[in-house]
Amino acid sequence: QKEVEQDPGPLSVPEGAIVSLNCTYSNSAFQYFMWYRQYSRKGPELLMYTYSSGNKEDGRFTAQVDKSSKYISLFIRDSQPSDSATYLCAMMGQGGSEKLVFGKGTKLTVNP
Amino acid sequence: NAGVMQNPRHLVRRRGQEARLRCSPMKGHSHVYWYRQLPEEGLKFMVYLQKENIIDESGMPKERFSAEFPKEGPSILRIQQVVRGDSAAYFCASSPRAGFQETQYFGPGTRLLVL
Numbered sequence: 001q002k003e004v005e006q007d008p009g010p011l012s013v014p015e016g017a018i019v020s021l022n023c024t025y026s027n028s029a030f031q032y033f034m035w036y037r038q039y040s041r042k043g044p045e046l047l048m049y050t051y052s053s054g055n056k057e058d059g060r061f062t063a064q065v066d067k068s069s070k071y072i073s074l075f076i077r078d079s080q081p082s083d084s085a086t087y088l089c090a091m092m093g094q095g096g097s098e099k100l101v102f103g104k105g106t107k108l109t110v111n112p
Numbered sequence: 113n114a115g116v117m118q119n120p121r122h123l124v125r126r127r128g129q130e131a132r133l134r135c136s137p138m139k140g141h142s143h144v145y146w147y148r149q150l151p152e153e154g155l156k157f158m159v160y161l162q163k164e165n166i167i168d169e170s171g172m173p174k175e176r177f178s179a180e181f182p183k184e185g186p187s188i189l190r191i192q193q194v195v196r197g198d199s200a201a202y203f204c205a206s207s208p209r210a211g212f213q214e215t216q217y218f219g220p221g222t223r224l225l226v227l
Contacts, residue, residue, distance in 0.1 A: 006154070036218075043116070043203055043218035044155070088154060098207070099145065099157035099168060100216060 003027050006089055006103025015112050019076040023089035023103045026070065030091040030101070033065050035074045038086045038105065047087075048074065079110045114139065116206050116219035117186075124225045131191040131198070133222045137206030144187045145216055146179060149201040161187060162210075194226045 006023045013019055021035075032051055036044035048063040050056045050072075056063045062075040072091075076083055086105040092098065117136040125131050137144050142163050147155040160168040161181040172179070176194075181187040191198055201223050205216035 004154075008152075041223075043220045045218070046215055049215065090155075098143070098160055098210060098216075099171065100147075100155075101157070102147075102154040104152075104154040 003101050004089065004091060004103045007106055008104050010107040010109060012109045012111060013079055015079060015081060015110055017079050017110070019079050019083070019108060019110075021074040021076075021087050021089075021106050021108070023072050024070055025072075025091055025101075027091075027093065027101075028067075028070070029093035032092040033063070033072050034090040034092075034100070035061075035063055036088040036090060036102075038088060040085075044088055079108075081110050081112045084109045116141075116204055116217055118202075118204050118219040118222050120222060121220060122223050122225070124227065125194045126227050127195055128193050131194050131224055131226075133189040133191075133202050133204075133224070135187040135189070135204030135206075135219060137187070137204075138208075138217055141206035141208050141217075143207045143210060144181050145205040145207075146187075146189050147203045147205065147218075149203060149221070151200070155203060158189070191224075194224075196226045199224055199226045 004025045034049040035047045038044045053065050053067045060077045064073045086107045088105040089103040090100040144161045146158040149155045157171040159172050159179045176192045178190045201221045203221045205218045207216050
């Protein structure tokens with residue numbers, strides 16, 4: 001079983017739709033959870049990060065973490081064509097290593 | 113305020129040659145991380161360095177790969193005797209301090225193609 005599982009999609013939605021992106025993980029040591037956005041041929045850009053369980057909102061983006069289920073989500077409201085990108089979840093534990101463990105990424109297309 | 117810089121952006125090598133990838137962290141950042149992204153795969157951690165020290169190289173292949181972050185100058189990821197399977201995008205990230213709560217900022221990547 002991989003440490004982080006993420007459906008690669010692709011996911012195609014109309015402009016204005018609510019998008020739900022998800023990852024599951026197996027390592028209960030993970031404490032920090034991030035979402036990165038990666039445009040084609042570019043480096044990942046941090047969108048949101050949360051510590052432990054709970055919700056965090058930033059504009060049209062909401063990140064949720066459910067540690068009991070080992071499940072994290074990113075919601076995008078009122079999606080725009082400019083949101084078309086690959087979304088990567090990433091996690092980090094408290095074991096003393098600073099490495100991020102990434103999901104494979106979900107490719108999202110928002111159609112105008 | 114320049115972000116993380118990587119060069120070259122694209123690198124073509126023939127099998128058996130050496131590849132050198134450079135990463136200049138953001139100003140004020142002394143922690144550097146290298147990740148590799150194979151086609152259709154997520155990013156995989158390779159190595160974590162501070163100035164003049166390798167902190168965690170658990171993701172580095174045991175042979176042909178090495179990394180350094182000297183006191184002066186950029187961090188270098190070196191791949192000797194490249195093979196076709198080394199073709200990938202290599203990303204560098206930097207952070208200002210150690211700690212799992214510190215954000216890692218990524219560079220644009222170097223795309224290595226081995227012919």
